[in-house]
Structure formats: C-alpha cells, structure tokens
Amino acid sequence: MSNxxxxxxxxxxxxxxxxxxxxxxxxxxxxxxxxxxxxxDCMTNxxxxxxxxNHPYITNALQDQCANITTLHCSFAxxxxxxxxxxxxxxxxxxxxxxxxxxxxxxxxxxxxxxAMLTTGKRHIVSCINGFHGKTLGALSVTHAPKYRSAFEPLxxxxxxxxxxxxxxxxxxxxxxxxxxILEPIQGESGVVVPDEQYLQQASDLCQQNNVLLxxxxxxxxxxxxxxxxxxxxxxxxxxxxxxxxxxxxGMPVGATLVTKKxxxxxxxxxxxxxxxxxxxxxxxxxxxxxxxxxxxxxHVTAMGTYFLESxxxxxSPIIRQVRGRGLMIGVExxxxxxxxxxxxxxxxxLACPAGEHVIRFLxxxxxxxxxxxxxxADFYSCVQNVH
Ligand SMILES: Cc1ncc(COP(=O)(O)O)c(C=O)c1O
Numbered sequence: 001m002s003n004x005x006x007x008x009x010x011x012x013x014x015x016x017x018x019x020x021x022x023x024x025x026x027x028x029x030x031x032x033x034x035x036x037x038x039x040x041d042c043m044t045n046x047x048x049x050x051x052x053x054n055h056p057y058i059t060n061a062l063q064d065q066c067a068n069i070t071t072l073h074c075s076f077a078x079x080x081x082x083x084x085x086x087x088x089x090x091x092x093x094x095x096x097x098x099x100x101x102x103x104x105x106x107x108x109x110x111x112x113x114x115x116a117m118l119t120t121g122k123r124h125i126v127s128c129i130n131g132f133h134g135k136t137l138g139a140l141s142v143t144h145a146p147k148y149r150s151a152f153e154p155l156x157x158x159x160x161x162x163x164x165x166x167x168x169x170x171x172x173x174x175x176x177x178x179x180x181x182i183l184e185p186i187q188g189e190s191g192v193v194v195p196d197e198q199y200l201q202q203a204s205d206l207c208q209q210n211n212v213l214l215x216x217x218x219x220x221x222x223x224x225x226x227x228x229x230x231x232x233x234x235x236x237x238x239x240x241x242x243x244x245x246x247x248x249x250x251g252m253p254v255g256a257t258l259v260t261k262k263x264x265x266x267x268x269x270x271x272x273x274x275x276x277x278x279x280x281x282x283x284x285x286x287x288x289x290x291x292x293x294x295x296x297x298x299x300h301v302t303a304m305g306t307y308f309l310e311s312x313x314x315x316x317s318p319i320i321r322q323v324r325g326r327g328l329m330i331g332v333e334x335x336x337x338x339x340x341x342x343x344x345x346x347x348x349x350x351l352a353c354p355a356g357e358h359v360i361r362f363l364x365x366x367x368x369x370x371x372x373x374x375x376x377x378a379d380f381y382s383c384v385q386n387v388h
C-alpha cells in the first residue's frame with residue numbers, strides 16, 4: 001500500500017512522534033521498509049523484540065498456538081498459561097509465588113499498586129524522581145515527568161517522589177502511611193540511569209525495616225535485558241512485587257505482576273481481573289521466550305553489552321558526555337541534539353530510541369553480534385561528527 005503513511009497520519013490519533021517510515025516486515029535483527037531497505041533495529045519497539053523478528057522458534061510456537069486456542073478467560077485453566085505461570089515463578093525465584101497476567105507494562109503496574117494497597121490497607125506510594133511506570137492513570141500517578149502527568153492532575157494515589165539513587169532521601173519520604181516503594185532497577189525512559197551498586201539492596205532493607213512493600217518495575221530491565229532474568233537478581237534482593245512486560249511474550253502484548261505469598265493472600269477474588277490477561281497465545285509466547293532465554297543466551301547478553309559499552313566508550317567526541325548501561329540496555333548522553341543523531345542514524349539505516357532529553361538509547365535484540373556492534377559504532381561515530 002503506497003499511501004500507508006498518509007492513511008496512518010490521517011486516521012490514527014496523533015499521540016506518537018512519527019518517525020516517517022513504513023515497515024512491512026522484520027527478519028532477524030532487521031526491519032524492512034516498503035522500499036525493501038533493511039534497518040538494523042536497536043530500538044526493538046522500545047525493548048520488545050528481544051529475539052529480533054520472525055525467530056523461527058517463536059514464530060512456530062505462536063503459529064501452532066493460533067491453530068489451537070488464542071483466547072481463554074482465566075476462570076478456566078489452560079496448559080500453556082499454567083506452564084507460563086509456573087515457569088515465571090521459578091525463574092523469578094526468591095519469595096515470589098504467584099503471577100497475575102495482563103496485557104501491557106502499564107497494566108502490570110496498575111495491578112502492582114492495587115495489590116500493594118490491598119495487602120497493606122494503605123494508599124501512600126513512594127516513587128522516584130524521573131521514574132517511568134506507564135501512562136494509564138494509576139501508572140501515571142507514579143510516573144514523575146510533568147510533561148506526561150500535568151494535564152491529568154490531581155492523579156489517583158497519594159504519591160511522593162524521592163530522588164533516585166539516594167537512600168537518605170528515600171527514607172525521608174517513607175511514612176507510617178506508606179504502602180509501597182516502586183522503582184526501576186535502572187531508570188530507562190529518563191535516560192538509562194544506573195544507580196550505585198548498593199542502592200537496591202539498601203532500598204530493600206529500608207522497606208523491610210519499615211514494613212513497606214517493594215515493587216520492582218522490571219518492565220524494561222527484566223526478561224534478560226541486563227544479563228540476568230531479572231536485574232534485581234544481580235543485587236540479591238527479593239522484591240514483594242515484580243512487574244514485567246515488553247519482551248516477555250515473544251512479541252505478543254503481555255504484562256505480568258509477580259507477587260509473594262503474603263501479597264497473594266490479601267487479594268480477594270474479582271478485585272482485579274482482565275478479559276484478555278493470560279490469554280493462551282500470549283502465554284505460549286512467554287513459554288517460547290523462556291525456552292530461548294538460556295544461561296548461554298544471558299551470558300551472550302552480558303558479553304555483547306560489555307563489548308558495546310567498551311566500543312562506544314572508545315568513540316572520541318566532545319559531544320559525548322557519558323556512556324552507561326548494563327547488558328543490552330545502553331544509553332549515550334550527548335550535549336547536542338539527540339533528535340538529530342537519531343535521525344542521522346535512521347538515515348544510515350540504524351534504529352535507536354530516545355531516553356530523557358539528551359540520551360540515545362540502544363535496546364538491541366539479544367542475538368546481536370560483535371559485527372553488528374562494530375557497524376553501529378562506526379555509524380554512530382560519523383553521526384556525532386556531523387551533529388549540529
Ligand atoms: C519501566 C517501565 N514501566 C512501565 C512501562 C509501561 O509499559 P507499556 O508501555 O507496555 O504500558 C514502561 C514502558 O516503556 C517502562 O519502561
């Protein structure tokens with residue numbers, strides 16, 4: 001359809017920054033446009049396509065499931081849904097015992113907030129400055145950026161925002177009325193901000209001392225993105241609630257809210273449900289994704305992440321302020337136009353995404369190779385030389 005772009009722009013509600021391209025298919029690391037040009041995809045739909053496009057194992061699993069059953073309400077049991085829940089609990093480990101399935105990251109956060117309120121009988125939530133947890137009203141209440149929230153205030157929960165990375169400040173915001181602290185192990189949307197090594201452990205201790213639940217929003221950091229199944233595994237903490245989404249469903253829309261036995265015991269029947277949540281197609285996607293997410297695969301994420309960070313750090317440019325990240329969640333903070341660099345990369349057939357005001361974010365598929373990274377870094381070098 002040659003006029004797809006025009007139709008898209010005419011009929012879709014214009015809430016997204018349009019990047020000017022029409023893609024018709026994907027293959028491995030690449031998205032292919034309507035002119036048959038290949039784009040090396042380090043944006044992966046903001047971290048969804050963790051095994052690239054059309055991966056035969058995932059595609060076969062989803063096709064097979066389409067031919068069996070795609071939708072089944074959670075008031076009935078289903079083989080792949082049960083399997084997905086069991087395997088997620090096992091992979092999360094620690095004190096996690098149960099899963100609630102939904103259809104997006106924001107919904108996973110909505111559920112987490114409601115579960116925290118039900119468990120504690122309290123409503124006050126502490127989130128972090130520059131934290132991002134989604135744009136539905138509940139999730140937006142704990143999302144910090146005024147550009148997303150100000151038109152909708154007052155929002156629905158009693159929320160305070162503590163500076164990210166400071167335990168002293170977090171402590172100041174916790175009160176006897178606090179139900180939970182919600183935080184990202186690495187802040188994604190606001191610029192790939194990696195806290196000090198001790199921060200998550202100290203935040204977890206603080207929550208325990210104050211009888212406050214800890215919600216880890218692992219929607220971006222989870223499912224292997226930082227080199228372990230959960231980023232919190234690297235800090236050795238056991239959050240009371242973990243939110244997952246993005247790449248969990250093999251490209252199918254999915255959200256998951258993982259809880260401990262204590263939290264599970266406080267959630268009454270019918271207090272939170274979803275028509276599509278836990279549909280067998282998405283759950284088959286989860287099972288296929290977990291099959292693919294082997295120890296070797298996670299080691300590859302760590303190794304490629306290290307190589308990517310090292311390669312970006314070798315780029316000598318006065319406009320690069322900092323290269324940071326963990327695993328394949330990488331940000332380059334620049335002093336000049338982020339948009340211009342992203343556009344130049346796109347002209348060179350490389351897709352990356354923005355984070356915060358000054359960061360170029362790379363969220364490549366876990367199948368990325370050193371050769372791909374060399375190509376990206378060579379092009380990135382040319383882009384930063386030409387930026388104005
Ligand atoms: C940490 C985090 N939480 C929540 C969300 C919201 O997820 P969704 O866009 O699937 O609703 C995102 C999305 O980028 C995210 O990065």
